[in-house]
Amino acid sequence: MPGHQLAPDIPTDVLAAERAHLSESRDALRAMRKHAQSLSSDAAGDWVSQQILQSLLDQRVAALADHPDTPLFFGRLDRATEEELADDLEGRLEAGDELPATIYVGRRHVHDGGSRALVIDWRAPVSRAFYQASPSDPMGVVRRRRFGYQGGDLTAFEDEPLAEGGELGPSKILTQEIERPRTGPMRDIVATIQPDQDEIVRSALTQTVCVQGAPGTGKTAVGLHRAAYLLFTHREKLARAGVMIVGPNKAFLSYISSVLPALGEVKVDQTTVAELLGSYDAPERPEVAAAKGDARMAKVLERALWLHIVKPTEGLVYTKGVHRFRVADYEVREMVASLRGTTRYGPGRAALAQRLAHQVLVRMEQRGDSPDDRVQDAVARSKPVKQLVESVWPKLTPAQVLHRLLSDPDFLAAAARSDLSQEEQELLLWSKPHHSWKSAKWSVADAALLDELADLIERTPSLGHLVVDEAQDLSEMQLRALGRRCRNGSATVLGDLAQGTTPWSTRSWKSVLRHLGQEAGEVTELTLGFRVPREVLDYAAQLLPSIAPDLAAPRSLRPGLGSLSVRQDGQVLEAVREALTREGSIGVIVPDSLVETVSQELAGLPHAVLGPDSTEEHRLLVIPATLAKGLEYDHVIVVEPSDIVAAEPRGLARLYVVLTRAVSSLTVLHAKPLPAQLA
Numbered sequence: 001m002p003g004h005q006l007a008p009d010i011p012t013d014v015l016a017a018e019r020a021h022l023s024e025s026r027d028a029l030r031a032m033r034k035h036a037q038s039l040s041s042d043a044a045g046d047w048v049s050q051q052i053l054q055s056l057l058d059q060r061v062a063a064l065a066d067h068p069d070t071p072l073f074f075g076r077l078d079r080a081t082e083e084e085l086a087d088d089l090e091g092r093l094e095a096g097d098e099l100p101a102t103i104y105v106g107r108r109h110v111h112d113g114g115s116r117a118l119v120i121d122w123r124a125p126v127s128r129a130f131y132q133a134s135p136s137d138p139m140g141v142v143r144r145r146r147f148g149y150q151g152g153d154l155t156a157f158e159d160e161p162l163a164e165g166g167e168l169g170p171s172k173i174l175t176q177e178i179e180r181p182r183t184g185p186m187r188d189i190v191a192t193i194q195p196d197q198d199e200i201v202r203s204a205l206t207q208t209v210c211v212q213g214a215p216g217t218g219k220t221a222v223g224l225h226r227a228a229y230l231l232f233t234h235r236e237k238l239a240r241a242g243v244m245i246v247g248p249n250k251a252f253l254s255y256i257s258s259v260l261p262a263l264g265e266v267k268v269d270q271t272t273v274a275e276l277l278g279s280y281d282a283p284e285r286p287e288v289a290a291a292k293g294d295a296r297m298a299k300v301l302e303r304a305l306w307l308h309i310v311k312p313t314e315g316l317v318y319t320k321g322v323h324r325f326r327v328a329d330y331e332v333r334e335m336v337a338s339l340r341g342t343t344r345y346g347p348g349r350a351a352l353a354q355r356l357a358h359q360v361l362v363r364m365e366q367r368g369d370s371p372d373d374r375v376q377d378a379v380a381r382s383k384p385v386k387q388l389v390e391s392v393w394p395k396l397t398p399a400q401v402l403h404r405l406l407s408d409p410d411f412l413a414a415a416a417r418s419d420l421s422q423e424e425q426e427l428l429l430w431s432k433p434h435h436s437w438k439s440a441k442w443s444v445a446d447a448a449l450l451d452e453l454a455d456l457i458e459r460t461p462s463l464g465h466l467v468v469d470e471a472q473d474l475s476e477m478q479l480r481a482l483g484r485r486c487r488n489g490s491a492t493v494l495g496d497l498a499q500g501t502t503p504w505s506t507r508s509w510k511s512v513l514r515h516l517g518q519e520a521g522e523v524t525e526l527t528l529g530f531r532v533p534r535e536v537l538d539y540a541a542q543l544l545p546s547i548a549p550d551l552a553a554p555r556s557l558r559p560g561l562g563s564l565s566v567r568q569d570g571q572v573l574e575a576v577r578e579a580l581t582r583e584g585s586i587g588v589i590v591p592d593s594l595v596e597t598v599s600q601e602l603a604g605l606p607h608a609v610l611g612p613d614s615t616e617e618h619r620l621l622v623i624p625a626t627l628a629k630g631l632e633y634d635h636v637i638v639v640e641p642s643d644i645v646a647a648e649p650r651g652l653a654r655l656y657v658v659l660t661r662a663v664s665s666l667t668v669l670h671a672k673p674l675p676a677q678l679a
C-alpha cells in the first residue's frame, strides 16, 4: 500500500526547491500588486466613473496582498505527461489542458511577467483534482503533494502517489491541521477540504443544496467556502445580484467573520435573521411563537391584507375648469375586481389610480380634448382620484395590518376562515392589545409575519445566493422570508435536526426546502466530525435517541482518549485553572441563569462573558448555554447540565449542542443528578 512520505524523510533539496518556488511566487505576487498600484483611474471619462474604477483598483490591490503568515500555496499536483497518458492502459488518467504538468494550488492565482501560472486558485476547475483525486480515480494526477507550514514558512510536505492504485493512509498534514489549537475566530479549511465537502462546495450555482450534518462535520466551513467558490466562478453575476450569509446571532457572525476575507472575498453580507427581518424581541410564549411560525399564517395574512379593500359604492367625479368627467361606480368596481389578485397590493393601488385617470382621459378625448400622458399622471395624483383610491384600496403598512389581526377577533376570524382553529385564533390574539400599531411591541415571530406582509405589499428583491446556517431553527414563516431573498437565485442550507432548539425547529429538510421555495434542492449529509473527539461525541450522542431518534450516531475523525471528564460536585474555578495550564481557548458554558454567579466565581481570572452582540475575543469565556450554537473551544467546561435541560422545552437538544463544542477536552460539572440519558 503506497503510504505518505513526510519530510524530513524526503531529500532536503526537494524541500529547498519547493521553498524556491514559494519565494518566486511571492516575488511575482509583489510584482502583480505593484502593477495594480500603478494603474490609474484617470482614464475614466467622468468623476463618477473615476470613483468606481478607483474603488475597483483599490479592491484589486487589497486582494493581491501577501499575508506573510498565510501559505500562498498548500498543494501541488503532478499531472500525467503525454507518455504516461499513452501508457495508461486502464484509461484512469485523463488527457490534460493547456496548463503546465506541475501546478501549485493556493488561495489565489499568481503568475509571472510572462503569464506563466505559478499558483492556481483553489477554486479553478483544474484544482478540483487536488481535493477529489484518489488512486481509484486519479483524474490525470500522478502525484499529489500537500505542504505543511509553520507561520508562513514551508516546513514539510507529504506525497500521495495516485497512479499506482491501492489505498491512501490518513494524511498527517490534515490531522495536524485539525489538531491545531483554536485561538480566536474560525479559520478557512481551504488546504484540507475533504472530497465529500468539496462536492458541496463546487455544486452548481443553480443548485440549492441542503446539508444535514452532526456537530463539527464542517457545515459552516463548507457553506462559507461554497460562497467563495460561487463568487469566483460567477463573479460578474453574483457581484450584481449579491451573496448573503445568514447565521443565528452576532456572536456567531463575529466568530465566522474572518473566513471569507481570508479567502479574498470581502463583499459578502453576513447577517442574522433578526437583522434581516427586524430586531424585535417582545417576549412570547413558545406555543404562540410556534403558531405564528406556521406556514398557514401566510394565507391568513394574505386574506387580512386584501380584506382591507372596500367594494366601491361611488364613482369618480373629476372637475377641470367648467367640465366634469365621471367614472361610474360599476366601472370602478370592475377595475378593482380585475386588479385584485393579479398584482401585489402596493402596485395594485397605483394601477387603480392610473386606470381611473385613464378613464377620465378617455372622457376628455370623447369631449374633443387631446390630453397627453402627463395629464394622465396629473389626474392620477389629483385629490378626487386619491380620495377614491384611499377609500377603496387604502394605503397600508405591514404593522397596521398585523396590529389589527392580533387585536380584533372578528377580523382574525374573517382572515383565518377554516385555516386556523378557534383555539389557534385565541392563542394568536394579544391578551392586552396595544393601543395603536405605532406603539405595538413585536416579537421575533411577528418579524416574519411583518416581512410576509411587506412582500405582499411590495416585492422583496432577490439575491443571487443565500447561505443559511443553523437552518433547523427557523420557522416556516422565517424560511419563507429567506426564500423571498433567493427567489431568483439559489441557497445553501446548513443544519442539524438534532440541534433544533426553537419552538418551531424542523424535523424534515424536505419541508425546510419547500417553505424556502427551493423544492428542487438536494439534501445531502456530512457524516465525519472534525471538531469533537470521539469519546466526547459518544457521550453526547446518548441524548440522540431522545431528541432525534432517526439520526445515525455521529462519527469523529479523532479518538481523543481521555478528553472527557464528568465530575460530581467539581468546582468551576479548579476546572478552569486546569484548562489554563493547557494550550487553546476555554469556554465555560453555563445555564443562562448562572452566568453572573459563575462569572463571579472566576472573578480572580481575566475572562469575558459572551453576550448576543459580543465581538470581543478572550481566551477564557463564560457562555450562556443559549449562545453556544455554532461556536467551538479547545476546552469546554459545562456547568450543571440538568439546569440547562430544565430551562427550556427543547432543553435536551440545547444540552446536545453545548456538549459538542469541545475540540480537545470536555469537563462536565454537576451538583444535581445528571439527565437520565447521561447518568
Ligand SMILES: Nc1ncnc2c1ncn2[C@@H]1O[C@H](COP(=O)(O)OP(=O)(O)OP(=O)(O)O)[C@@H](O)[C@H]1O
Residues within 6 Å of the ligand: 177, 178, 186, 187, 188, 189, 192, 193, 194, 197, 213, 214, 215, 216, 217, 218, 219, 220, 221, 222, 496, 499, 530, 531, 629, 630, 631, 632, 660
Ligand atoms: N476539511 C476540514 N479540514 C480541517 N478542519 C475542518 C475541516 N472541516 C471542518 N473542519 C473544522 O472543524 C470544525 C467544525 O466545523 P464547523 O463549525 O464548520 O462544523 P459544523 O458542522 O458547522 O458544526 P455545528 O453543527 O456544531 O455548528 C471547525 O474548526 C472547522 O474548521
